[in-house]
Amino acid sequence: MSDLINIQQKLLPDVLAVMQKRYQILRSIYFAEPVGRRTLAGMLGMSERVLRGEVEFLKAQGLIDIASSGMTVTKEGLIVFRDLEGIMNQLSGLHSAENRLAELLQIKKCLVVQGDSDITPWVREEMGRVAVKQLDLALVEKRNVVAVMGGSTMATFADTMPSDFAKGRELLFVPGRGGIGEDLDNQANTICDRIATKTGTKHRVLYVPEQLGEEAYQSLMKEPAIQEGLRLVQSANAIVHGIGDALTMAKRRHTSDEVIEKITRLSAVGEAFGYYFNEQGEVVHKVSTFGLQFEDLAKIPHIIVVAGGTSKAKAIKSYMKSAPENTILVTDEGAANMLLNGSKAHLK
Structure with a gap:
């Protein structure tokens, strides 16, 4: 396939340019549907006049439908879109x-x-879809325990999970951490419940505060129910989690001004599992959390990290300096460009 593409680039460069343009239009319609022509033109940076001709072509080929509510991708269009992904990449x-x-x-x-x-917010949905595919490939055992962390990216991951994901496997989804006090929709408990309901699988909950004072933390750690829940989470053979911007996560957790001053002074840029990392990947602060700890990752065979956006590049880089070698990162061009080139230039 790569040889054919190289030949086409030399002999028919215009054909490939047209194919790329139509793929981008089809892709944008799919993620924003139903979408109007004016909105789509703005998303693509294309004039409505030029877009009109391309849209009419796609409709004539049966790849999209056009209604008063906007444009949508047909089943045939979705097949073409998926088949083109590898070539376009x-x-x-x-x-x-x-x-x-x-x-x-x-x-x-x-x-x-x-x-x-x-x-473009719907890029996060695409990252979620790719992460779901990687998790599907990883779960080769008959019985699997999958730990899922909280956050808006993980909520999107749950939304992209297909109803037939189990495929005959026995799956148990467990929250990687407690979450009381956090936005309900983004709590790990809620996300596990949504995934299990959608896929017809099982889940467990960990209804404890995500972070506590040291004395309360040590007291709760002695409770048998808490210990049993933590053992189950630590037995996971796969985990899906995100990476947070340090200050954003600290404020979201209603962290004290004293701690915010500390992580700012120590130049924290990334956060995961309650650990705050500076650009060198050093831990500059840690909060006591119920759930998986960073050191627990060494025992988990399959680790999938989902994080993207230009603004997350430093956080991703800082975390990855300490991440296990078996980590799979799902990200986007925004973050990848900054990591590879230190700029927003297009990947080449």
Whole structure:
């Protein structure tokens, strides 16, 4: 396939340019549907006049439908879109970027989706879909315990989970941490419940505050029910989690002014599992949390991290300096460009 693409680039470059343009239109309609022509033109940076001709072509081919509510992708259009993904990623340089990024971060694998989730929110949905596929490939055992962390990215991951995900496997989804006091929709408990309900699988809850004072923390750790819940979480053979911006996460957790001053003074840029990392990957602060600890990751065979957007690049880089080598990172062009080039330039 790559040889054919190289030949086409030399002999028929215009054909490939048209194919890329129509793929981008189809992709944008799929993630924003139903979407109007004016909105789509703005998303793509294309004039309505030029877009009108392309949309009419896609409709004539049966790839999209046009209604008063907006444009949507047909079943045939979705098949074409999925079939084109690999080719388009190769043409855009994404495959090469993925390999370079994995080498830079010294982890098992990187997968980069087109776009920047800071600018285009539906890019996060695409990252979620890719993460679901990676989890599906990882769960080769008959019985699996999957730990899922909280956060808005993980909530999107849950939304992209297909109803037939179990495929005959016995799956138990467990929250990687407690979450009382956090936004309900983004709590790990809630996300596990949504995934289990959607896929017809099982889940457990960990109804304890995400963070407590040291005395209360040590007291609760002695409770048999808490210990049993933590043992179950620690037995996970796969985990899916995000990476947070340090200050954003601290404020979201209603952290004291004293601690915020500390992590600011010590230049924390990233956060995961209650650990705050500086740009060198050093832990500059840790909060006592109920659930998986960073050191527990060494025992988990399959680790999938989902984080994207230009604004997350420093957080991703800081965390990956300590991440296990078997980590798979699902990110977007926005973060990948900053990590590889230190700029927003397009990946090449």
